[in-house]
Amino acid sequence: MKTNKIFISGDEAVAQGVKLCRPHVIAAYPITPQTITVERLSEMVEAGEMDGIYMHVESEHSAISATMGASAVGARTFTASSSQGLLYMAEGLHYCSGGRWPVVMMNANRSVALPWSIYGDQRDSLSLLDCGWIQVYVEDAQEALDMMIQAYKIAEHKDVLTPMMVNLDGFILTHTYELVDIPEQKMVDEFLPVFETPNKMSFEEPKNLGFSSKPDDNTEFKYQQNEAMFKAIDVIRDVDQEFAEKFGRKYYDMVEEYRCDDAEVVLVALGSVCGTIRVVVDKMRAAGKKVGLLKIRYMRPFPETEVKDLARRVHAIGVIDKDISFGYEGTVYTNVNSAISKIDKYVYKSNFVGGLGGRDITKEEIEEMFEKLFFGVKNKSEEKVEFFSLNVESND
């Protein structure tokens, strides 16, 4: 297959992906580390490389409001944010999914104040897991670009009509450079149809949208929204397959298993840290240790089937969380744990909380996690939530 590789950052890869999808309206407010994406898109609009309108909104709340407005007349839309900005959008995120407007967003995963930190973790998007958006986490710049193209196709599918958030780790992915293959516009046009939706205002068929509902109806709307999210699982699978056939890159839809076939102990993670885990898995495998990685790609809809399937085959599962739900445990862990609890088998589990506010998760730490999981299985240790590489004294 012919390739056209250029050396760009994750943010730029997102911009390239968005451009190929020909959005009608882009509305965004700058926030580190998302800025390069919106700068590049502005340049593309200025240069006439894109036909869309770039709206300089005065806040993230207006960014999501404007994209919803544009989507409500049948326009394809894009926005991008991060951290505080994503939280400022929070009302709009729920509003958008309830309105069934398939807005696509890039979120540069960044920590949340206080204390202020511009660096990466996943507390921003994971704290908004319940806002009704499809959430995917990517591992590198190529996946970021490819997921922009897949995102429109998934979100705009008639059975889905649900907005989608493509998450990439702040700085680790947004600001590092990789060789990224830029698909041909013609191929993207063939892959991604023109946006058609029955859920829009038009002069041929005027509609009143964004209405209020009584207790008699509200549950039914929410039920349908939830059903659409489950239907998205099949659509995600089909779109990934079709994408692989068209562009030669496959992302294994909901999750990707790495060397899990005969694994005894597996680490579960989201995003860029998966790249580091792969290296550690290879090293430990070379030393005869049966370890593997489960890369969760979609947090919503959640890959329950895939997690259960893996849990049936292994002795221990460790979950790395670049977030913490204060007073309990990491959010990824809660979700994975819930799935595991539905199988009729004991699996030793552990939650490793770390990488907060941009701290590196090193190969040594990952190796230690695997060893802890082996130790836990062997000694039937108590399962726990552990902040790893802590510089203050732990209560444990």
Next chain:
Amino acid sequence: MTNLVDIPKVNAKNMTEKEYFYGHKACAGCGGSVAVRLALKVLGERTYTALPAGCMSAVGFIYPQMAFNTNALITTFPGAASMASGIAAGAKALGQKDVKTVVFAGDGGTADIGFQALSGMIDRNDDVLYICYDNEAYMNTGIQKSGLTPYGTKTTTTPAGENLPGTITHKKNLFEIIAAHDIAYAATASIGYPQDFMNKVNKAKHTKGATFIHVYASCPTGWGTPTETSIEIAKDAVDCGLIFLAEYEDGEYKLNRNPKEFASVKDYLKKQGRFKHMTDEDIQCVTEHRDKKWARMRKQWL
């Protein structure tokens, strides 16, 4: 651009009999619904209508009974202007011609929570007409003070008692704040002067870019006035000078009515339950504020 002077005037004879806002559940005598109804008669079918949380969205969109005959949408509370901007941008990007996007937002939705988005909309000069129907408090949630609640008003969050006269601040100077953006067209109006209001809507309709109308709209429920006096009381407010009719066009202010004498402020206030408690001293404070404002407007605008 269309010369606004040449636009045919709207009047009772030539206005459409078509209704674009009916079957809603507004209170009897609702001034806000009159403002929406009259404005849409001017704007017509090819209108996208956006309303934030507030009375008009609460009474107009109760599933499955939709009350707008135009395309219409409830927006986020702080995002009426930006969602309307998005509608206008989407329509433009899709190549739709001869389209107007209009916002109907209350005083709180405009001067308080929606103000940032409104300022952004005007800054970008998005093709949206923003109409603020001002009934001087958060009526939908049960009469709480907003940034446009006038001095002396008794609301549920500014109760009048021995220590306070109700609201202790004057209305924000919304019209001039909007004009300070150097907007293409802005106006004040009152449903007590419906023809004036409709012609201002018509001017805005024919102006490309961001436009703004601040229309005074009575609220019998929140004001403690008989339902059949809604138009009369909105006219009284203008006649006593507490509400003024003006325009901002081509960078110039224009006073549409400049009466030699004002009707009695006290008579206007005492007709309304929300002002019943006001002392002569309170009324004096309101009157002085009015006089100061008019002196300045006459000095600067005439």
